[in-house]
Amino acid sequence: MKQLALDIGLASGPTLENFQPGSNAQALQHLRLAVGEAGALRSPVPTYLWGLPGTGKSHLLRAVYEALRAQGVLVGWLDPGMRWPTSFDERWAAVLLHDVQHYSEAQQAAAFNWFINAIDPAVGPPRWVLAAGDLPPADLPLREDLRSRLAWGHVFQLQPxxxxxxxxxxxxxxxxxxxxxxxxxxxxxxxxxxxxxxxxxxxxxxxxxxxxxxxxxxxxxxxxxxxxxx
Missing domain, CATH: 1.10.8 (Helicase, Ruva Protein; domain 3)
Structure with a gap:
């Protein structure tokens, strides 16, 4: 019997529901609570996820991004592939920082600016910052002011x-x-x-x-x- 020619694109993207938690149930539950019903506005304490490659950091950040977007929430996203980061947007309800260990000097400057504006905004309530990297905050090869702020809130180590x-x-x-x-x-x-x-x-x-x-x-x-x- 020949296999049906199904499009690879039919596979679903990352969601909080299809994340296999294993030993990471606490981190998953934290994110679920944060994104539930405009949770980004209710959870301004920063969150940082770290762990070896393949432990699910990218999955979780993209799942959170899609969950918030599905609620009609505008979200700031920064990853190492974005050479020219935009300025902080007051319409954002959350800021997501992906693979922070690879940020260039310009990206670090943007991430720090986003972080400060999110936590202490000129307009509106504090925004949630969710970041992820391969290393714990203290070991990140980043400028000190950004590195220290990534350790401010909830920090979860993801396990394989x-x-x-x-x-x-x-x-x-x-x-x-x-x-x-x-x-x-x-x-x-x-x-x-x-x-x-x-x-x-x-x-x-x-x-x-x-x-x-x-x-x-x-x-x-x-x-x-x-x-x-x-």
């Missing part, structure tokens, strides 16, 4: 997922793409590739595209064939 949680995430992501991951395929992926979730999700994307292209079922031979360029 264990095997069972990784399997659950990969099965769900595969199901969203119309794929079925057999147990032996999951074991092979976890034992032969980088175990961080971001890398595994990228591998799943590649396998989905290759399976559709070759009209073959998702098996260990298919993985080997893809890697060999067949």
């Amino acid at each position: 997922l264990g095997d069972e949680d990784l399997r659950a995430v990969l099965r769900r992501q595969a199901s969203e793409r119309g794929m079925v991951l057999a147990g032996e395929v999951l074991d092979y992926m976890l034992n032969h590739f980088s175990r961080d979730l971001g890398s595994l999700a990228q591998l799943l994307d590649r396998l989905d595209a290759f399976a559709l292209q070759t009209q073959r079922a998702l098996t260990i031979p298919l993985i080997k064939s893809m890697l060999q360029g067949d």
